[in-house]
Amino acid sequence: MNTIADFNAAVSRRQFFRKNGIGLGAASLATLLPGNLSGLSNSAVPAELQKVAPKAKRVIYLSMLGAPSQLDLFDYKPKLKERFAEDLSGYLKEQGQRLTGMTSGQAKFPLAPSIFKFKQFGKSGAWISDLLPHTAKMADDITIIKSMNTEAINHEPANQLCYTGSQQNGKPSLGSWLAYGLGSQNQDLPNFVVLHAQHTGPGNVQAISSRLWGSGFLPGKHAGVAFRPKGDPVLFLRDAPGIDRDLRRNMLDSLNTLNQKSYDAVGDDEIQTRMQQYEMAFRMQASVPELSDLSSEDEKTREMYGPQSKTPGSFASSCILARRMMERGVQFVQIFHRGWDQHGNLPSHIKPQCKDIDQPCWALIQDLKQRGMLDDTLVIWGGEFGRTVYSQGTLTETNYGRDHHPRAFTMWMAGGGVKGGEVYGETDDFGYNITENPVHISDLHTTILHQLGIDHHKLTFKYQGLDQKLTGVKPTKVITDILS
Numbered sequence: 001m002n003t004i005a006d007f008n009a010a011v012s013r014r015q016f017f018r019k020n021g022i023g024l025g026a027a028s029l030a031t032l033l034p035g036n037l038s039g040l041s042n043s044a045v046p047a048e049l050q051k052v053a054p055k056a057k058r059v060i061y062l063s064m065l066g067a068p069s070q071l072d073l074f075d076y077k078p079k080l081k082e083r084f085a086e087d088l089s090g091y092l093k094e095q096g097q098r099l100t101g102m103t104s105g106q107a108k109f110p111l112a113p114s115i116f117k118f119k120q121f122g123k124s125g126a127w128i129s130d131l132l133p134h135t136a137k138m139a140d141d142i143t144i145i146k147s148m149n150t151e152a153i154n155h156e157p158a159n160q161l162c163y164t165g166s167q168q169n170g171k172p173s174l175g176s177w178l179a180y181g182l183g184s185q186n187q188d189l190p191n192f193v194v195l196h197a198q199h200t201g202p203g204n205v206q207a208i209s210s211r212l213w214g215s216g217f218l219p220g221k222h223a224g225v226a227f228r229p230k231g232d233p234v235l236f237l238r239d240a241p242g243i244d245r246d247l248r249r250n251m252l253d254s255l256n257t258l259n260q261k262s263y264d265a266v267g268d269d270e271i272q273t274r275m276q277q278y279e280m281a282f283r284m285q286a287s288v289p290e291l292s293d294l295s296s297e298d299e300k301t302r303e304m305y306g307p308q309s310k311t312p313g314s315f316a317s318s319c320i321l322a323r324r325m326m327e328r329g330v331q332f333v334q335i336f337h338r339g340w341d342q343h344g345n346l347p348s349h350i351k352p353q354c355k356d357i358d359q360p361c362w363a364l365i366q367d368l369k370q371r372g373m374l375d376d377t378l379v380i381w382g383g384e385f386g387r388t389v390y391s392q393g394t395l396t397e398t399n400y401g402r403d404h405h406p407r408a409f410t411m412w413m414a415g416g417g418v419k420g421g422e423v424y425g426e427t428d429d430f431g432y433n434i435t436e437n438p439v440h441i442s443d444l445h446t447t448i449l450h451q452l453g454i455d456h457h458k459l460t461f462k463y464q465g466l467d468q469k470l471t472g473v474k475p476t477k478v479i480t481d482i483l484s
Helices: 003-009 013-032 078-083 089-095 133-137 155-164 174-182 245-266 269-292 299-305 315-327 346-370 441-451
Strands: 058-064 118-121 126-129 142-149 192-197 225-227 332-337 377-382 386-391 402-405 409-414 422-424 434-436 460-463 466-469
Touching: 058 174, 058 315, 058 346, 118 133, 133 346, 142 434, 142 441, 174 192, 174 332, 174 441, 192 315, 245 269, 269 315, 299 315, 299 346, 315 332, 315 346, 332 346, 346 377, 377 441, 386 409
Parallel strands: 058 332, 058 377, 142 422, 192 225, 192 332
Antiparallel strands: 118 126, 142 409, 377 409, 386 402, 460 466
């Protein structure tokens, strides 16, 4: 008895109906629909997902991992200088403050005003720190949201909530949900790309995992493809010596024939995913080298992004690469910039971090605007939570640290139907609690989907007997006040 042969020949009742019913139905539908609705390309949101006409076609998410201090960048609290070193122990107890293990043992919680200077900019009069002079110049291009909040108080669960919609492992990332819902506009590049920019700050560098750009229970083809900051952007991009393109094509064709036989036998969707990934890898071998070669960028553009634009893997060069991807039909690019976890020595550690990102962020917005792309490109900047108003560790007039603070933090958005020159939300005198227009991370996700024309209730995937969603089951809202 050949059990392997018997297994390969077996077709379950479920496989039969799936392959003959759904497969034939999809084939028939494809002959009736135009290409962009049959999944061959995507210039419009599928009708079954659409809620409103999309304002944005693509997204660039600038992720400041480690959590930038909103009190030193955007949330100006001048009255705190009068209360320097005041012990907030009683206030924190009254507020029911959750403490991390890093500050729970402190005898006192001295109030630490920012040592940096702030000025007002733009038609909104936004207060912006002198750490971000270029960001200040584009105050009328962005909406600053000062009332972001989250439940998670530690990095890993907070990042998972921020980038997957859940603190639990195994959920698809935001970019994967969009790749799943929107399809692809470019058959030669992934729809979701992740860039890991180098940082120069000496602060803590939080470890991150591919869960933040993984596909979770969605088909693996929707996972983000991480480009390396140096060397070949993708490992094994080049063919081995002696392997030319024709031979590689023949090898893949033979491999696909074997994989197709396996799929026909057992009906495992992951086999199809593997086949699609092989094909994408083959096309990327031709498309990625041209994409990642920034030598074709003119000198004026390089100067706009700053001196680090010619350094491979820098935040500046990553922003240029992100714009080039947008031009080529990639719909979601996420740039991770680590090193913002400043528990101590914040004043000296935050300066190089801001220098890394300030001019490139401004240049990216101006670059997109000049090319007529900002109106339909949504740009998001921010971290996973905020920082405390009290000092972690020793406080002096020139030095302090800040612990994690999920109750209130700041992000900004631009383009893609978002108003420019707006400040949304407010916090109390301590920058501790939100006093006006709270925005939860899930509200941000709902708004991103809305700007892409997607009804967040309809973007679902059946898993473990449930219609899973990026936004979960709790009520969320679109931040309509910041939309044009």
